[in-house]
Amino acid sequence: MERTDSEPAGSGPADPLGRAMLAHHRDTPGRLTYRDGADVQDGSVAEFYFSSPESWDREAIELLERLTDREPVLDVGCGAGKHLLWWADRGVDAVGVDASPNAVRTARKRGVDDVLVGDMFDLPIETGAFGAVHAVGTQLGLGRSLAGVRELLAEFARVTDDAGIAVVDNYDPTRLDEEFVGYRSDPREGIAHRCFHLEFERETADGERYREVGRTLQFLLCSPDRLREATTGTPWAVTDVLRSDPHYRAVLAKSDSNPDR
Structure with missing residues (x-):
């Protein structure tokens, strides 16, 4: 049985990442891979989506606690729910x-209990319903361009209140090399791209x-400075950047609640 994204199926479009999570939970795991041509990287389902808080770095937990102070929290791209379980x-x-x-x-x-299927660019959430957004897993890059990232940040702004905060993450291309799976260079400083597809x-x-x-997924990779540029025209300002090179997490605050802007 082999299924590709173009083949019709009663269960909807191909969902290899979700299928890998469900199989792992059922203790019938297979193999999830990122593939870009001949380049292959293991999807590390257990590590990325089922890890216990004991294995999380201190900065990640501190950010979860920081968002807790602004509940209710919206976890965008929540995956198998490990952060939601921590909050619960x-x-x-x-x-x-x-x-x-x-x-x-x-x-x-x-x-x-409280988890929904939805498009992060058109969230099934009422305006101003949340105090904080948590969007880690580099899905910010699915904006594919600075304009697309700005569009996504505008949607995060819509669903948060006037004092809203957000945590997002990405890879800094100024600290990457071309061996990074799916890497695509860009002539602009602080900008690159990543393309791959998932197979389960x-x-x-x-x-x-x-199978x-x-x-194929296309991601924008942007440095923290370029992320700050992407906040132009949105209510957000980058207030903190936590690095674990080449990965970083950024904290954003609504400008009305940020005394420095």
């Missing part, structure tokens, strides 16, 4: 949104090979 254990009001139906299904099976493979109970291939 602390009695924090948090809601998850993910474009992957199988990721949402996995999060629900793990005990997350496993052997079914009857011994057949199951699901997703569409």
